[in-house]
Amino acid sequence: MAIDYRESLEKLNELLSKSQGHAIDVELIIETLISENIDEELKTLVKLALESNEDHITMREMAEGIFNLFSWREENC
Numbered sequence: 001m002a003i004d005y006r007e008s009l010e011k012l013n014e015l016l017s018k019s020q021g022h023a024i025d026v027e028l029i030i031e032t033l034i035s036e037n038i039d040e041e042l043k044t045l046v047k048l049a050l051e052s053n054e055d056h057i058t059m060r061e062m063a064e065g066i067f068n069l070f071s072w073r074e075e076n077c
Contacts, residue, residue: 008033033066
């Protein structure tokens with residue numbers, strides 16, 4: 001599955017704007033960046049990566065990580 005990164009980031013920016021500073025569910029961020037039909041395995045992998053990260057992570061770093069994890073899995077599975 002190919003991802004249009006620019007379109008995905010535009011959707012994420014729209015989601016962030018609509019949230020007005022309120023917390024956004026990680027699954028919603030993943031679905032916004034990749035696809036609404038993304039499987040539970042990728043959601044779990046992203047959540048585990050975020051939980052294991054002890055440092056502060058920016059939204060940009062999170063988006064890049066989600067894209068990279070998705071790409072890695074597509075290439076290796």
